[in-house]
Amino acid sequence: MIGDELAQGRYRIIHKLGYGGFSTTWLARDQHKNILVALKALRASASVETDTVDGTIRDVAIPQKLHSALPTSDLFRQVYDSFVVEGPNGLHGILILPFAGPSIHSILMESLDERVKLPGDLGRKVAKQMAIALYEMHRLGFVNGDLTTSNVLFRVIDPILGWSDAEVYHYLGDPLTDEVKSTSGDPCGPHVPRELVQPVDHLIFFEQTLLLQENIVVIDFGQSYEVASPPKNYRPGTKMNYTSPETFYEDRAGMEADVWALGCAIYEIRTGYHLFTMFAGDRGEILGEIFRTLGKPPDAWWETKGEEWTEQDPTRPCSIHKGVSLAARGIYDAPVYVKDGLHPLPITEVPDVRMDEKEVVLLVDLLEKMIRYQPEERITMEEVIKHPWFNM
Numbered sequence: 029m030i031g032d033e034l035a036q037g038r039y040r041i042i043h044k045l046g047y048g049g050f051s052t053t054w055l056a057r058d059q060h061k062n063i064l065v066a067l068k069a070l071r072a073s074a075s076v077e078t079d080t081v082d083g084t085i086r087d088v089a090i091p092q093k094l095h096s097a098l099p100t101s102d103l104f105r106q107v108y109d110s111f112v113v114e115g116p117n118g119l120h121g122i123l124i125l126p127f128a129g130p131s132i133h134s135i136l137m138e139s140l141d142e143r144v145k146l147p148g149d150l151g152r153k154v155a156k157q158m159a160i161a162l163y164e165m166h167r168l169g170f171v172n173g174d175l176t177t178s179n180v181l182f183r184v185i186d187p188i189l190g191w192s193d194a195e196v197y198h199y200l201g202d203p204l205t206d207e208v209k210s211t212s213g214d215p216c217g218p219h220v221p222r223e224l225v226q227p228v229d230h231l232i233f234f235e236q237t238l239l240l241q242e243n244i245v246v247i248d249f250g251q252s253y254e255v256a257s258p259p260k261n262y263r264p265g266t267k268m269n270y271t272s273p274e275t276f277y278e279d280r281a282g283m284e285a286d287v288w289a290l291g292c293a294i295y296e297i298r299t300g301y302h303l304f305t306m307f308a309g310d311r312g313e314i315l316g317e318i319f320r321t322l323g324k325p326p327d328a329w330w331e332t333k334g335e336e337w338t339e340q341d342p343t344r345p346c347s348i349h350k351g352v353s354l355a356a357r358g359i360y361d362a363p364v365y366v367k368d369g370l371h372p373l374p375i376t377e378v379p380d381v382r383m384d385e386k387e388v389v390l391l392v393d394l395l396e397k398m399i400r401y402q403p404e405e406r407i408t409m410e411e412v413i414k415h416p417w418f419n420m
């Protein structure tokens with residue numbers, strides 16, 4: 029809760045930054061160093077001892093290994109401190125992390141009803157940093173397992189880390205809270221938080237772009253593993269929009285599945301839309317989208333397609349390979365977000381900018397090599413980072 033102190037008073041919670049499937053992340057003050065940090069509190073059920081690497085939580089152990097192999101790289105989130113707290117729902121792993129800005133996803137998707145995209149130069153810069161991060165992980169023998177635009181954050185500029193509480197509330201707004209009530213009217217009990225807290229509105233960062241760097245940091249390693257020692261009972265767990273066909277059909281998520289996920293992210297960064305999207309959130313919708321884009325899947329998968337695929341037309345052409353559908357699917361103009369009808373966000377593409385034809389050709393060439401059914405037919409990250417699209 030806002031105001032809570034953890035680790036014998038060292039960390040005081042002052043705002044909420046966001047939440048995911050496994051955790052809630054708070055903005056906290058490290059009262060020893062007097063700097064702002066992010067405090068990631070894992071769900072009790074996500075803190076169980078089995079999800080560890082050599083006895084350390086996976087989300088801590090993997091970036092630690094990456095940092096010791098690449099001490100000068102700042103592409104991977106560090107972990108300053110970690111400890112466990114006991115609450116009414118059990119033990120919670122707590123990670124103390126550098127405070128970063130909003131995710132790439134939040135600029136692409138959180139902007140009211142409109143779709144926005146990053147300007148070309150910034151989009152390519154962000155995509156290139158993501159590609160280099162993934163290349164380095166693969167080179168060192170790690171699978172990321174969950175590379176999405178939600179798991180990549182813009183870095184904040186350094187002076188922000190020294191903000192006072194008053195500056196935090198001035199720039200980011202006061203935390204909005206609401207009391208939690210049970211529908212029956214009975215008291216909620218100790219397992220339920222006393223109040224709900226709304227996370228910081230990430231659009232604030234984009235309205236004041238001077239708060240952000242163009243550099244990014246990859247934050248989530250909860251699904252990552254070392255190929256040399258894959259975890260027992262590994263269950264792939266990335267968002268469905270980024271899930272590769274071999275993961276859907278065979279529960280396999282190796283380096284090639286990372287390449288697929290990065291291809292999906294690059295498309296999204298440059299267009300403002302998911303490459304494979306869904307409305308109701310079921311896997312049949314995503315597989316239908318994949319079929320419509322790549323055509324009929326390999327026989328073994330097609331035969332096990334089940335009831336949900338019968339409406340799909342397996343003879344539809346492979347549109348990415350033909351390089352025609354990206355334009356039809358909105359690779360050109362996404363409308364710019366205009367707050368209160370007045371101020372275009374400074375880091376979004378201006379309205380009516382069409383993607384250069386040369387860029388479309390290069391982007392299609394890159395994506396058609398990354399988004400293929402057979403994992404072994406996808407290009408490797410070593411080839412991806414050399415692709416001319418990144419350096420246009």
Ligand SMILES: Nc1ncnc2c1ncn2[C@@H]1O[C@H](COP(=O)(O)OP(=O)(O)OP(=O)(O)O)[C@@H](O)[C@H]1O
Pocket residue numbers: 045046047048049050051052053066068125126127128129130131174178179181247248250
């Ligand atoms: N270091 C950080 N600085 C600022 N905000 C952060 C930081 N880490 C996480 N967040 C915020 O919290 C959100 C959830 O974080 P994260 O993705 O690590 O959680 P998760 O529970 O592991 O999520 P997922 O469901 O993607 O696995 C992020 O999207 C971001 O908004």
